[in-house]
Amino acid sequence: MTVFIIRRLLASIVLLFFISLISFFIITLTPGSPYPWGELNPKVSEDVKRVFREKFHLDKPLHEQYGFIMRDLFTGELRSIKDERPVLAKIAERLPATLALNLGALALSLSFGLLLGVYGARHAGRPPDVITSILAFVFIALPGFWVSYLLAIGLVNYGAVPILGTHTIGVTFSNGLEAFLDRWWHVMLPASILAIGGVAVQSRFIRASMIETLREDYIRTARAKGLDENAVFYRHALRNSVRPLITGIGMLLPALIGGAVIIENIFAYPGMGRLGYEAVLERDYPTLVALNFVTAALVLFGNLLADVLYAVVDPRVRLE
């Protein structure tokens, strides 16, 4: 296992290098160029533009630019073009809010996905299953921004509920619990919209996997020996059907720091999505490269973690 992990880590480093290279060239070869002074500002002189290009090495050939960006990224010196703050600090600043949002969404998708999936499998083919299936497809089809707007209008107009930001501004809470609940609400509202699709997908995976497992010989044996149906279902079948969940966690891990542009915008939530989106519009190359790099590293780490977890929960899987 150790050898496997080390080998995978080494391979990841090579892979990361290529990912950073490709993402850098995709970003810089996109038409347009960084221009931090707003629309056609008649006041920006040629001198200022030249100094700006020199400062961010934009006057150099692309391969040298790549070298500068990677060097600065690893020394922590990489600065954003928009406000010249260190990119890593900008990413770190948004990390807590982003983690909260995506952990919330992850918890909701997994828990509700499991509940719906198990419920559907338990009643496979009967009306409760049909209803949850229809529900799942409706969930997959719902556009997030539309639900968000409806929810926002409803909550604000009929309940005067604060929905924007990470907490209610202008309120001093009498105790810590209320303050915590306030923050909980501001995280869970966008998280639940992010989770709608996840719930649907996870529930379908679980249901399919359960139904497949229930056809296995050892289940028939368990039933044949007269085991209680609940015991068969939850003890024997369920434990062998959670592999999709682990895949799901592995896949969702990068999303933990990746952003949700539209939802974050609607709820004025200060997450990574807005950082990336604004960086794309402004052609903020350093920020984009750093974001891509960090996300790619997390994806690779997530894949590795999922593989290791497989081996842990499923003795049939061996890592060599």
Add this chain to the structure above:
Amino acid sequence: MGFLTEKIRIVPRLRTLIVGIPLLLAAVTALALWTVSRVTVDKKNEMYIGSIGEPGTLNPVQAADSASGSVTGVIFNGLLKYNAGLEIVGDLAAEWDLSQRSTFFFDSAEEAILAAANLEAGVMDREELHLRRYAVEGNRLELELSLPGVDDSEKLATKFGVTPLTVRTLSVMAPKPLSDALTLFAAKESTARVVRVWSNGNLGELVFLGDDEATRERLRVWLAERFGEEGLRIEPVQGPGFLAEPVVVFRLHDDVRWHDGAPFTSRDVKFTYEAIMDDRVASPRKPDYELVLSVETPDARRVRVVYRRPFSPALESWMMSVLPAHLLAGVPPDQWPLTFNRKPVGTGPFKFAEWKTNQFVRVARNEDYFKGLPHLDGIVFRTLPDPLTLRLAFETRQVDFWSADPWAVGSFRADERFTLFTSPSNSYNYVGWNLRRPMFQDLRVRRALAHAVNIDQMIRYILYGYGTQSTGIFTPEMWFFNPRVRPLAYDPESARQLLDEAGWVPGKDGIRVKDGQRFAFTLITNNGNVIRSDIATLVQENLRAVGIEVTVEMYEWAVFLKRFVNQGEFDAVVLGWALGQGFDQFQIWHSSQAEPERLNMVGYQSKEADRLLESVREEFDRDEIIRQCGELQQLIYDDQPYLFLFVPEGTSVMWKDAFRVKRPGPDGTWIDEPVKMTKAGWSHYLEWFYRPEYATEASE
């Protein structure tokens, strides 16, 4: 047995978890919803302003976006500002004096003395020619006049009786900083002939007496030895033949302190100027100060600015916010983004308190403000990037003020609870015709296009009536606007006639044809701007009706600029200009600005317009500025390089009962009034806003 009990226990536990965790999450969330729906927001004595954009930096010298501008506007002061009627008044400067220093050079000291004596004898009425004093120093005669500009000096020169030497100026641009090279050259030349060396970065100027060509050639050789021929540009500057240098002296208020308690002095002003000129700061305001020769500080309360030549937008540039030298002077500019730009210290009515990225910037009342205690405890600038939720936040009073789009304002118009502000903006929208394309080179065609487009319809359906038809390069609120320019009326019949005259006759498919070429072109604009894409659609429809085929294409902003607009690679473009209060539009219309990456992207070339653009920059006389600007506006409107569309009004709404204004009036009285729109914007009296429920505090 132990094995069995474990089995029995584990089964209900898994089932409980599967049901329990989602239930728990749902229950806590429901509890949270219940809690937040009960809280009452106490905004205290603060104002909440919502905006879509996030400030980029809170350093006023570097900021270019409007979100940054509205925050730094309450934290910092300039030396001067506009009053409610858009006249220039003092801010940090208590008073200022504008004068002219004209220096004439003679062959010898004797001649200079003779010229001075003749002047003394020849000038009867010093007042009329604005002559304050004169002095002879060596071979030079220096005049000081109370009115900037060259006219009076030229009149005085006729009295000398001796012909002064001609002053020539060479402007130099080099690929590298050239201060040393220029200074050495000046020292190498006989110093009596070079009278002034000025340089800033790669730009320099050499002012000398006498022969033009030879010096120019020697300078070229000298600089080429150092920098190489490439990128070297030496050009003579047109001038009056003597040194004509405007001088502004500011006297600063005595009792101003920075938010950290340090006194505000003339050193701060000089430092701010140096920061703007420093290329490492990359200030977009640098061009405003390019003609400054020197900024001196005779004492802590006075600043003396000398310009290299007449430049009438000079005063406006000193509305620039002043930076604190005591905090920034020793810090290299590349460190500013880490410290000062996120935590600014100013002199303004509000001081910086807190910035939560992507959420809000909070400023708090400056207890020590030199114009008196602001009424509000603070202002919170919230960033709410989505227009719909911003609207919801306004409707539920989470923000008090909202700059809304015209279409959104309609629903607030009839509602008694809101105050609606409309302000004529200094911006206009246009369709620019690329004059490098043969089809747009015929003036009759451009006039026909203008007649064919229904601008009233645009104002009605795109702006919901909040706008007026544009009549050229200036907008009606500007004091030099020419109201006599008649707008071209919507008249498809004349449009057809003009097109017929120009040789474009309808073809088989209804599209006009000339010399086998169909009148078809592509109109481009950027994505994500509803007003511009609506304009493009209406133009397309209107022109179809007179037999012109328009294809509309939209590009993402960065692509739009880089690939098309900056390269001049387009047929026609929908764009808008957001202008300042100044009348200098050299960069937009002068023929020298038609190269790629410059702002005259339609390629407008007019000798007459060039002349006016150059001369108005050096004009200080108010009536003369109005005359020249009026002529320029008429000239360009007649030429129709753009189809000038409309001047939209800025629209915004505020909760009517939220604020009133109580501001110092004349003779120590207080004027208490509702929040009203001023020419300088709704927020002009922001430091005197108060919440009526805190009225007692405001009256203290």
